Amino acid sequence: xxxxxxxxxxxxxxxxxxxxxxxxxxxxxxxxxxxxxxxxxxxxxxxxxxxxxxxxxxxxxxxxxxxxxxxxxxxxxxxxxxxxxxxxxxxxxxxxxxxxxxxxxxxxxxxxxxxxxxxxxxxxxxxxxxxxxx
Numbered sequence: 001x002x003x004x005x006x007x008x009x010x011x012x013x014x015x016x017x018x019x020x021x022x023x024x025x026x027x028x029x030x031x032x033x034x035x036x037x038x039x040x041x042x043x044x045x046x047x048x049x050x051x052x053x054x055x056x057x058x059x060x061x062x063x064x065x066x067x068x069x070x071x072x073x074x075x076x077x078x079x080x081x082x083x084x085x086x087x088x089x090x091x092x093x094x095x096x097x098x099x100x101x102x103x104x105x106x107x108x109x110x111x112x113x114x115x116x117x118x119x120x121x122x123x124x125x126x127x128x129x130x131x132x133x134x
Contacts (some may be wrong), residue, residue: 009053
Protein backbone atom coordinates (compact mmCIF):
# COMPACT_ATOMS: atom_id res chain seq x y z
CA UNK A 1 0.00 0.00 0.00
CA UNK A 2 1.44 3.38 -0.95
CA UNK A 3 1.90 6.28 1.43
CA UNK A 4 -0.56 9.17 1.18
CA UNK A 5 1.22 12.38 0.15
CA UNK A 6 1.69 14.47 3.29
CA UNK A 7 -0.21 17.52 1.97
CA UNK A 8 -3.23 15.31 1.28
CA UNK A 9 -2.98 13.70 4.68
CA UNK A 10 -2.62 17.09 6.38
CA UNK A 11 -5.73 18.37 4.57
CA UNK A 12 -7.64 15.20 5.50
CA UNK A 13 -6.68 15.45 9.18
CA UNK A 14 -7.68 19.12 9.29
CA UNK A 15 -11.04 18.22 7.73
CA UNK A 16 -11.47 15.57 10.42
CA UNK A 17 -10.64 18.18 13.08
CA UNK A 18 -13.21 20.60 11.66
CA UNK A 19 -15.83 17.87 11.44
CA UNK A 20 -15.22 16.72 15.02
CA UNK A 21 -15.43 20.32 16.24
CA UNK A 22 -18.74 20.83 14.43
CA UNK A 23 -20.06 17.54 15.83
CA UNK A 24 -19.03 18.63 19.34
CA UNK A 25 -21.02 21.83 18.95
CA UNK A 26 -24.10 19.99 17.69
CA UNK A 27 -23.90 17.50 20.55
CA UNK A 28 -23.53 20.35 23.05
CA UNK A 29 -26.57 22.12 21.61
CA UNK A 30 -28.52 18.89 21.99
CA UNK A 31 -27.45 18.48 25.61
CA UNK A 32 -25.21 15.48 24.93
CA UNK A 33 -22.30 16.64 27.05
CA UNK A 34 -20.31 13.41 27.18
CA UNK A 35 -20.41 13.11 23.40
CA UNK A 36 -19.49 16.77 23.00
CA UNK A 37 -16.40 16.29 25.18
CA UNK A 38 -15.41 13.23 23.15
CA UNK A 39 -15.66 15.07 19.84
CA UNK A 40 -13.85 18.15 21.20
CA UNK A 41 -10.93 15.93 22.20
CA UNK A 42 -10.90 14.31 18.77
CA UNK A 43 -10.84 17.74 17.11
CA UNK A 44 -7.56 18.39 18.92
CA UNK A 45 -6.29 14.87 18.26
CA UNK A 46 -6.85 15.12 14.50
CA UNK A 47 -5.27 18.58 14.41
CA UNK A 48 -2.17 17.16 16.07
CA UNK A 49 -2.10 14.34 13.55
CA UNK A 50 -1.97 17.04 10.84
CA UNK A 51 1.00 18.62 12.62
CA UNK A 52 2.74 15.26 12.85
CA UNK A 53 2.11 14.56 9.16
CA UNK A 54 3.67 17.94 8.41
CA UNK A 55 6.81 16.73 10.18
CA UNK A 56 6.68 13.23 8.68
CA UNK A 57 5.93 11.70 12.09
CA UNK A 58 3.27 9.22 13.11
CA UNK A 59 2.33 7.01 16.00
CA UNK A 60 -0.49 4.56 16.57
CA UNK A 61 -1.48 5.51 20.12
CA UNK A 62 -3.17 8.48 21.74
CA UNK A 63 -0.42 8.75 24.33
CA UNK A 64 2.13 8.73 21.52
CA UNK A 65 0.34 11.57 19.74
CA UNK A 66 0.22 13.63 22.94
CA UNK A 67 3.87 12.91 23.69
CA UNK A 68 5.03 13.84 20.19
CA UNK A 69 3.01 17.05 20.31
CA UNK A 70 4.68 18.04 23.56
CA UNK A 71 8.15 17.10 22.34
CA UNK A 72 7.95 18.55 18.83
CA UNK A 73 5.76 21.59 19.31
CA UNK A 74 5.55 22.64 22.97
CA UNK A 75 9.10 22.07 24.21
CA UNK A 76 10.37 23.81 21.07
CA UNK A 77 8.04 26.78 21.78
CA UNK A 78 6.05 26.55 18.55
CA UNK A 79 2.99 26.24 20.81
CA UNK A 80 2.48 27.80 24.22
CA UNK A 81 2.31 25.38 27.17
CA UNK A 82 -1.36 26.19 27.67
CA UNK A 83 -2.13 24.17 24.52
CA UNK A 84 -0.47 21.14 26.09
CA UNK A 85 -2.39 21.76 29.33
CA UNK A 86 -5.70 21.95 27.45
CA UNK A 87 -4.88 18.81 25.50
CA UNK A 88 -3.93 16.73 28.53
CA UNK A 89 -6.91 17.95 30.55
CA UNK A 90 -9.30 17.16 27.73
CA UNK A 91 -7.68 13.76 27.18
CA UNK A 92 -8.33 12.92 30.86
CA UNK A 93 -11.87 14.30 30.73
CA UNK A 94 -12.59 12.31 27.58
CA UNK A 95 -11.20 9.17 29.19
CA UNK A 96 -13.47 9.69 32.20
CA UNK A 97 -16.46 10.50 30.00
CA UNK A 98 -15.93 7.41 27.85
CA UNK A 99 -14.84 4.84 30.42
CA UNK A 100 -15.83 5.83 33.97
CA UNK A 101 -19.10 4.44 35.25
CA UNK A 102 -21.73 7.05 36.05
CA UNK A 103 -19.41 9.93 35.19
CA UNK A 104 -21.07 13.28 34.65
CA UNK A 105 -19.51 16.24 32.90
CA UNK A 106 -20.75 19.75 33.65
CA UNK A 107 -21.95 22.28 31.15
CA UNK A 108 -19.06 24.56 32.15
CA UNK A 109 -16.50 21.78 31.57
CA UNK A 110 -18.07 21.06 28.20
CA UNK A 111 -18.16 24.70 27.13
CA UNK A 112 -14.53 25.16 28.13
CA UNK A 113 -13.53 22.01 26.26
CA UNK A 114 -15.29 23.18 23.10
CA UNK A 115 -13.76 26.65 23.27
CA UNK A 116 -10.27 25.25 23.87
CA UNK A 117 -10.67 22.78 21.02
CA UNK A 118 -11.76 25.55 18.61
CA UNK A 119 -8.79 27.70 19.63
CA UNK A 120 -6.44 24.72 19.38
CA UNK A 121 -7.57 23.76 15.87
CA UNK A 122 -7.40 27.38 14.74
CA UNK A 123 -3.85 27.69 16.07
CA UNK A 124 -2.80 24.50 14.26
CA UNK A 125 -4.30 25.76 11.00
CA UNK A 126 -2.46 29.05 11.42
CA UNK A 127 0.77 27.22 12.11
CA UNK A 128 0.44 24.98 9.07
CA UNK A 129 -0.77 27.72 6.75
CA UNK A 130 1.14 30.64 8.11
CA UNK A 131 4.70 29.54 7.42
CA UNK A 132 5.65 29.63 11.09
CA UNK A 133 7.95 26.63 10.80
CA UNK A 134 11.47 27.55 11.80
